[in-house]
Amino acid sequence: MSLLEVEALEAGYDDALVLRGVSLCVDAHEIVAVIGPNGAGKSTMLKAVYGLVTLHGGSVRFDGENVTGMRPDRLTRRGLNFVPQTDNVFPTLTLAENLHVAALVLPKSERRAGIQRMRELFPIVAERRRQRAGTLSGGQRKLVALARAMVTRPRLLLLDEPSAGLSPQAMDLVFDKLVEINALGIGIVMVEQNARRALALAHRGYVLDTGRNAIEGSGADLLADRQVAELYLGGSATIASSSNSRSASSGMKPDTK
């Protein structure tokens, strides 16, 4: 049994159906990358899992329990949290206040220790605790958004384009932090348009296209696949050579649905 099991999810906005039966599973401790064309439904999939979009069909199981359509705050308390691409910090609050608000889901007696742990994992939170989040640079803001999610003690994080809009250096910082978070035993599902970087980092990847599963496999296999490269990565296949890449463990399977 996987930590997260998403089955045949259908969802959309108003009368536009965006997800037309998306399935995915994530094991505890796994990094999973979700890539695909613009409008494929990647962000909607994350929002549907996290209870932010009305579902028309399908199911979501987390840690063996049916959590389909459950409210986001309840999911957060169960250990599943989501970091949106934008609007992921309170810009007019200080970093300390941002963390305090996020920590409110913890039992009162555990908040102080939880926040202290975040100061160690994200030094910027301690260094700039009195600074308003709105005055941070893009990369710093992403780290604070991650800290806000991490303080809730998640077992699985859903991340919508953690690297979008970041300078190369800031992007390295954020991706390194994701590896560090994963090493703590926390699973990660990330939607990314910097697809090569994401696949190099991920244990497994899914390609979504027009609201459906297209291809899935290990990160390394997807990177090395010529068809994936041509259709989804904008160029020829590369052998994963990044220091972050994982060895191929499972075969790749085209989804026939």
Added chain:
Amino acid sequence: MSAQLEVQGLVRTFDGVRAVDEATLDVQAGSITGLIGPNGAGKSTLFNCVSGFLRPQSGRVTLDGKRIDRRAPHRIARAGLVRTFQTPRTLARMTVLENVAVAAPRPRNAEARAAKLLELVRLGEHADALAGTLSGGQRKLLDLVRALMVGPRVLLLDEPMAGVSPTLRVELLDHILAVRERDGVTLLIVEHDLDFVMRASDRVIVMNEGRVIAQGTPDQVRTDERVVDAYLGARHE
């Protein structure tokens, strides 16, 4: 070639913090110029000052030798300079096609031309959908098409590739090169996708802490020590 856009000693502060601090740069007519720098370097603020969305405290901006730094955005657009936004601004309750058509300076054939432009970025099939139903990446593309619809002579693009799929990035590079070749549009582009910046740009300008710290050809900039320190990081050397 001569400088079509000139920025001299531009200063813009927020609560006493100098976001743009005596920035001076010029953009040659018909060129593609990349503008790079760390998050918070002042690139978007510079864009806002040049396009009239913010008023600089001091310094001057000239377009074809005429000062534009005290003009409103729509007057600067009429003078031929148009910009896109990092977070796209679309009219959510209008259709995708209407979003583009309303950007036309003259109504004649506006919808037909809009439809043609939408095909370029693979949004043709969404022409009749409400813009509010588009994904984040698709809104980005819509914003680009709206800017092109104005028929600018100078186009400022703020992170056109952020949130755009790798496949579409390759196509967008071709479109942008074509816009310069075919229509002779001058482009100033803020972008973190270095592969794109290095391929597209004739010249690259680097900002850090509100100032221009380096400029030159892509190759010169890539190996510049100050650029590696401030922006690229050793891994991208």
